[in-house]
Amino acid sequence: MPYSLDEGHSSESDILCRLDDIENPGGVVIPPSPLTPPGGLVIIRHGAMVRAFENRCPHFGVGLDAETGSLLFDWEAKHLKCRNHYARFAIDDGSCHSIDCDEAPLTPFPIRVERGAIFPA
Numbered sequence: 001m002p003y004s005l006d007e008g009h010s011s012e013s014d015i016l017c018r019l020d021d022i023e024n025p026g027g028v029v030i031p032p033s034p035l036t037p038p039g040g041l042v043i044i045r046h047g048a049m050v051r052a053f054e055n056r057c058p059h060f061g062v063g064l065d066a067e068t069g070s071l072l073f074d075w076e077a078k079h080l081k082c083r084n085h086y087a088r089f090a091i092d093d094g095s096c097h098s099i100d101c102d103e104a105p106l107t108p109f110p111i112r113v114e115r116g117a118i119f120p121a
């Protein structure tokens with residue numbers, strides 16, 4: 001669906017991605033840009049929930065996608081798995097559910113969804 005912004009709303013240049021660009025359930029990797037943290041973001045969609053986290057595994061500080069551009073999920077457990085050593089993180093709050101990440105959580109990134117587009121909050 002085409003997306004347009006009315007005057008007074010956030011600029012199109014501030015859009016991280018469009019909701020329709022993310023499968024449901026699914027997730028995307030947003031490359032680093034002036035809108036993101038240095039490593040970029042992962043944005044996850046599951047039902048009505050949309051969450052964003054820094055694309056940085058707390059275990060080794062590398063991208064959760066291991067530079068593949070794709071993410072691994074266990075939808076039954078509602079976990080995102082790091083592609084490097086497979087630490088598991090809850091998709092709703094980023095909490096760690098593996099000993100591989102020393103129980104350190106993902107870092108949340110505040111977003112807002114406005115008219116089908118996702119912006120930094």
Ligand code: FES
Pocket residue numbers: 057058059060061062082083084085086087100101
């Ligand atoms: S780098 Fe992610 S679990 Fe080791």
